[in-house]
Amino acid sequence: xxxxxxxxxxxxxxxxxxxxxxxxxxxxxxxxxxxxxxxxxxxxxxxxxxxxxxxxxxxxxxxxxxxxxxxxxxxxxxxxxxxxxxxxxxxxxxxxxxxxxxxxxxxxxxxxxxxxxxxxxxxxxxxxxxxxxxxxxxxxxxxxxxxxxxxxxxxxxxxxxxxxxxxxxxxxxxxxxxxxxxxxxxxxxxxxxxxxxxxxxxxxxxxxxxxx
Numbered sequence: 001x002x003x004x005x006x007x008x009x010x011x012x013x014x015x016x017x018x019x020x021x022x023x024x025x026x027x028x029x030x031x032x033x034x035x036x037x038x039x040x041x042x043x044x045x046x047x048x049x050x051x052x053x054x055x056x057x058x059x060x061x062x063x064x065x066x067x068x069x070x071x072x073x074x075x076x077x078x079x080x081x082x083x084x085x086x087x088x089x090x091x092x093x094x095x096x097x098x099x100x101x102x103x104x105x106x107x108x109x110x111x112x113x114x115x116x117x118x119x120x121x122x123x124x125x126x127x128x129x130x131x132x133x134x135x136x137x138x139x140x141x142x143x144x145x146x147x148x149x150x151x152x153x154x155x156x157x158x159x160x161x162x163x164x165x166x167x168x169x170x171x172x173x174x175x176x177x178x179x180x181x182x183x184x185x186x187x188x189x190x191x192x193x194x195x196x197x198x199x200x201x202x203x204x205x206x207x208x209x210x211x212x
Contacts, residue, residue: 003031003044007074014078016085020092021078023125024099027150028077033070043067045077052076057083093130096122111136124150 004022011021028046029035036042040049047067055061059079066072077099084095087103098106101118112118114135123131123144131144 003033003070003074006071007031010071010074010078014082016078016081017092020096020125021081023150024081024096025074025077027121027125027147030149033068033073043073044070045073045080047073047076051080055080057087059083093122093126093134096125097134114138114140116140120145120147 003025007022007025008018011018025031025044029044031044033044035044035046037046041047042049042064045067047062049064052062052064052067055076057080059076062072062076067076081095081099084098084103085092088094088098088106088108094106094108094112097112097118100121101115105115105118106112112135114137119131119135119137119140122134124147128144128146
């Protein structure tokens with residue numbers, strides 16, 4: 001099972017929309033379990049150290065090392081996202097913003113204080129309208145800075161979800177990447193990977209945190 005399939009299965013287990021969770025993990029780490037942000041978030045679900053130690057909401061703490069385990073990271077991320085959905089009465093835009101920025105920064109109702117990172121986060125995972133409806137954008141330009149790889153890979157991910165054969169999944173994804181702009185289709189930031197490439201075909205092409 002590759003990490004995309006694992007994310008889908010875990011999302012369903014915790015009652016989360018699997019398509020949104022897939023795009024969320026793509027946005028967080030591009031499905032790289034070894035990803036580390038400049039703010040200290042780590043793993044496939046980009047979990048901050050303090051959140052791993054004291055997640056709250058009835059979620060069991062994990063070690064800093066466990067953040068790098070793909071299944072542990074995905075389960076922790078899914079549990080946290082489910083807790084945010086419960087807190088915000090099923091509002092995915094608010095739940096996503098809280099996952100990204102922290103639940104203390106996102107009100108239960110009304111407009112949230114504008115934050116460019118969280119605004120783009122919600123807009124990329126859901127759509128620009130969801131971001132504009134949630135945040136008090138003020139004089140910020142209408143729209144959202146949709147990341148090229150998120151935008152262009154979405155149709156491919158939808159196709160992958162309907163495929164059962166892993167090799168055809170990889171073929172479809174690679175075919176999609178050959179159609180992208182050069183600077184998007186050839187990410188230079190990913191290290192050369194070993195055996196995990198066989199587990200997760202998305203790592204071959206490089207498909208970013210709780211509280212980042």
